[in-house]
Amino acid sequence: MVKSKGLVVLLIVFITASLVLSGCGQDKETNSSNEITSDKLAKEQVLRIDWGDEPPSLDPQLTGDLVSGAILIETLEGMIRLDEYGKVKEGSGMAKSWDVTENGTKYTFHLRDAKWSDGKEVTAQDFEYSWKRAIDPETASSYAFLAYDIKNAEKFNKGEIKDADKLGIKALDKKTLEVKLERPNPAFLSKLQTFTFLPSRKDLVEKWGDKYGSEVEYLVSCGPFKVTKWVHEAELILEKNEDYWDKENVKLQKVEGTMIKNSNTAINMYETGALDFTNISAEYLEKYEDVMKKAPVAATYYHAFNTENEFFKNKSIRKAFVLSIDRKRILDLRTNGMYPAAYGFVPPGMPGPGKKTFRQANGDLFYDLGKGDEVKKEAKDLLDKGLKELGKSKEDIDGEIKLLCTEGDSTLALAQIWQQAWKEVLGIDVGIEQATFKIRLDRQDKGDFDLSYTNWWGDYNDPMTFMDMWIKDGSQNMTNWSNPQYDKLIKKAQTTTGDERMEAMLEAEKILMEELPIAPHDFGVKVYIEKPYVKGVVRLPLQILQGLKHAYVLEH
Structure with missing residues (x-):
């Protein structure tokens, strides 16, 4: 999900600070001075983490980024939570159980007794209001x-019907929510983990208006934790929510979260005990190779071209930029090959037809400078061809393109490598614009960029979470690119099942990688270091995080 879902290295930082994939990391032995022999809980159950950046909004229906999502998943309780293996677990969230009709088009959720942090009862009406609010075009939710x-959600969101009562969402009583679907979708329950489906409070949204979710005093919680301090651009503190329905299973009393944009600062804080875990940027891989942990994630990092830009509206010019980068060489040099180069958009691990994964079925769909020196000439020829088609010269484009990326030293270092490659291969200067996470997201939404470095984390375990974002007028389609055949294939995949559905998405990805409104760079991997006394954090490959509820700290 993540609308620009993301930030590059900084999002990995915050993800690392919010979830863990139990049993999936390739752990190495720590040295003896760091070993923990006690299995007793520390007297102070305080975890010190790095959110990575300022959350733009803690309104669940308005947020569209991983930083905000990481916090919301800890402070609000959706209908479901995923277990440590990423599976939907009945009774794990606000729904203690649910019923599904045989044809899979109607779900009836039965809510448990639970309270908000201000003492009010959590009701099915809260969920009806929140889900309808997310769909309401007036809300302008990007998700x-x-x-x-x-049922009728797409029509209502696009203004084709005006009556919200026609939506397939209805609270039958305080503890029962009925949801009707347009068609069966096995991924529906998995989607309910996302922050779009978290509850908000109608009375408080109406009372506080735009302030809802913007400050501590305009927040209310029904999850394991609540926000007790928020110093913008500096820190956000969580404390255990004593009104939480499952508080007996929450051991942490406090989560001290800072917002660190500099990887050197984060490492120094980890070494001095001010952070209990942090991600590792490229320059620290060798230093921590004996203690670092890693795990795959369902994420793709990529360049997005604004196809309304006078140059990037031309496919040949886009392809020239794509070919000029040797992805594998860059990743080998900076990460010792730890991050796999991406030559398709859907990451490894997503299911495909039959027994194959989606990536296995579609393979690599484009190439780059790593193929050989002959690609340099091809890239130059493509640039010349595109400029000629536009009636432009190299002098016209030189110095006119700017790469937008998020603040951070590691991100800047990577951007400078691409900048040098475009200069050496294409002979043009590309500027670099760094912005805060929030400003970058806002500029992408408004189309105020030439070329942007961003990422996308899967919301649920299905290729569609990576494919439907590129349809015409898609809320996540920052590129403004569209292709009728692509849209037709996505619609087919949304209305069919089995291998027929998968084949439609496979063909759609081929179109996407032929047209190149986006240029995948690498597939995500979590690489982090963690104090040995930290236990029970859960990292999941998908974007939405379920990380800290069962975390605890041992004596040390």
Whole structure:
């Protein structure tokens, strides 16, 4: 999900600070001075983490980024939570159980007794209001599309129908929510883990208006933790929510979260005990190779071209930029090959037809400078061809393109490598614009960029979470690119099942990688270091995080 879902290295930082994939990391032995022999809980159950950046909003229906999502998943309780293996677990969230009709088009959720942090009862009406609010075009939620499985949701969101009562969402009583779908979708329950489906409070949204979710005093919690301090651009503190329905299973009393944009600062804080875990940027891989942990994630990091830009509206010019980078060489040099180069958009691990994964079925769909020196000439020829088609010269484009990326030293170092490659291969200067996470997201939403470095984390375990974002007028389609055949294939995949559905998405990805409105760079991997006394954090490959509820700290 993540609308620009993301930030590059900084998002990995915050993800690392919010989830863990139990049993999936390739752990190495720590040295003896760091070994923990006690299995007793520390007297102070305080975890010190790095959120990575300032959350733009803690309104669940308005947020569209991983930083905000990481916090919301800890402070609000959705209908479900995933277990440590990423599976939907009945009774794990606000729904103690649910019923599904044989044809899979109607779900009836039965809510448990639970309270908000201000003492009010959590009701089915809260969920009805929140889900309808997410779909309401007046809300302008960038993730409304996640609810399109629900009957009439897409039509309502696009203004084709005006009556919200026609939506397939209805609270039958305080503890029962009925949801009707347009068609069966096995991924529907998995989608309910996302922050779009978290509850908000109608009375408080109406009372506080735009302030809802913007400060501590305009927040209310029904999850394991609540926000007790928020110093913007500096720190955000969570404390255990004593009104939480499952508080007996929450051991942490406090989560001290800072917002660190500099990887050197984060490492120094880890070494001095001010952080209990942090991600590792490229320059520290060798230093921590004996203690670092890693795990795959369902994420793709990529360049997005604004196809309304006077140069990037031309496919030949886009392809020239794509070919000029040797992805594998860059990743080998900076990460010792730890991050796999991406030559398709859907990451490894996503299911495909039959027994194959999606990536296995489609393979590599483009190449780059790593293929050989002959690609340099091809890239130059493509640039010349595109400029000629536009009636432009190299002098016209030289110095006119700017790469937008998030603040951070590691991100800047990577951007400078690409900058040098475009200069050496294409003979043009590309500028670099760094912005805060929030400003970058806002500029992408407004189309105020030439070329942007961003990423996308899967919301649920299906290729569609990576594919439907590129349809015409898609809320996540920052590129403004569209292709009728692509849209037709996505619509087919949304209305069919089995291998027929998968084949439609495979063909759609081929079109995407032929047209190149985006240029995948690498597939995500979590690489982090963690104090040996930290236990029970859960890292999941998908974007939405379920990380700290069962975390605890041992004596040390």
